[in-house]
Amino acid sequence: MNPKHFPSPEKYMPERFLDKSEAAKYVFMPFGTGPRTCPGGRFAMMQLKVGITQLIRNFEVTLNEKTRQPIKYDPFHFLLYPKGGVWINCKKIDL
Numbered sequence: 505m506n507p508k509h510f511p512s513p514e515k516y517m518p519e520r521f522l523d524k525s526e527a528a529k530y531v532f533m534p535f536g537t538g539p540r541t542c543p544g545g546r547f548a549m550m551q552l553k554v555g556i557t558q559l560i561r562n563f564e565v566t567l568n569e570k571t572r573q574p575i576k577y578d579p580f581h582f583l584l585y586p587k588g589g590v591w592i593n594c595k596k597i598d599l
């Protein structure tokens with residue numbers, strides 16, 4: 505969330521992760537780094553990609569009104585988590 509490394513940190517800009525430079529490796533470290541880096545990182549990413557692919561392939565996904573906007577982060581949550589959670593509607597797509 506540091507604007508020095510991530511300009512407009514609140515903005516949805518997935519293209520910011522296209523930077524594969526050496527320096528970028530030590531700025532975004534969701535799985536840690538070095539000798540104790542997360543051994544499940546690749547597995548987790550693969551599982552997430554499969555899950556998201558299956559979701560958007562089979563459902564039309566929209567934001568539910570129960571999601572509080574603008575999003576504020578929950579200071580009591582262990583991870584970076586939006587207050588009240590993110591609620592979505594899933595409508596099955598007939599393929």
Ligand code: HEM
Pocket residue numbers: 533534535536537538539540541542543544545547548549
């Ligand atoms: C989105 C999912 C996950 C995230 C964000 C995550 C994140 C992390 C982080 C930040 C660390 C600490 C790394 C460090 O100290 O530098 C870690 C360690 C670890 N993770 Fe994960 N992890 C995830 C999924 C998994 C999965 C799926 C497994 C196993 C199948 C796993 C197994 C481990 C283990 C065993 C360690 C300890 C490594 C050590 O201390 O040597 N993680 N993880």
